[in-house]
Amino acid sequence: MEILIVLAAILPALFLFLYIWKKDPQKEPASWLVKAVLWGTGICIPVGILELLLEAVFFGANGGPSTLFGSTFRAFFVAAVPEECFKLLVLWLVLRKNPYFDEHFDGIVYAVCVGLGFAATENIFYLFGSEEWVAIAISRALLAVPGHYAFAVVMGYYYSVYHFVDDSPKVAACVLLVPIVLHGVYDSLAMSGAVNEYVGGVAFLVLIYFCIKMHKRAYRKVVALVEKDKKSSNEA
Secondary structure: OHHHHHHHHHHHHHHHHHHHHHHOOOOOOHHHHHHHHHHHHHOHHHHHHHHHHHHHHHHHHHOOOOOHHHHHHHHHHHHHHHHHHHHHHHHHHHHOOOOOOOOHHHHHHHHHHHHHHHHHHHHHHHHHOOOOHHHHHHHHHHHHHHHHHHHHHHHHHHHHHHHHHOOOHHHHHHHHHHHHHHHHHHHHHHHHHHOOHHHHHHHHHHHHHHHHHHHHHHHHHHHHHHHHHHHHHHHO
């Protein structure tokens, strides 16, 4: 049973990683990809501790927010901000002295490794902590893990743009703020059902629409950097 739970937790992340890996025109060394995944895995514990502390500070013994404003605040400042800040920190640690970070698409590849390492490990905690692990595994495979993938694609895109093309403060801000906004909106919609079931039903439909739009945007980022690298290679 434990093996099934672990497989259910990591396979969605593995499939998304393989998708990005196949898109990479010039494959990155396996050792560096594993390093990025392990960094993403490793931050789960400090992020989890920080989120518990923030939950206690903001919501005390109430057991969570009781209003839509509270759930939105929680989505952004207890979940999205800590998680995306830690992901960016370890992405920087992986790339700052990486001699293979030499193409635009590399930013997306390494960011996805970090994001999916985090998502797979988070999945394991969620599934082992629930008796209804099959239903949770399915819902997270369809929404949460692809969500972390999309946040990572956007972070990696802006990281590469900042590194290779435009090191302006605006682009630097986008590296962190855009993933935080996407993550915060995603979690706000997902968490609203715990506060108000009627609003939650509508929010779930909006969440599906939001995810479709977000993944279309992520796909455009992937295509844009792949084409940019192909163009640079042809010109060389």
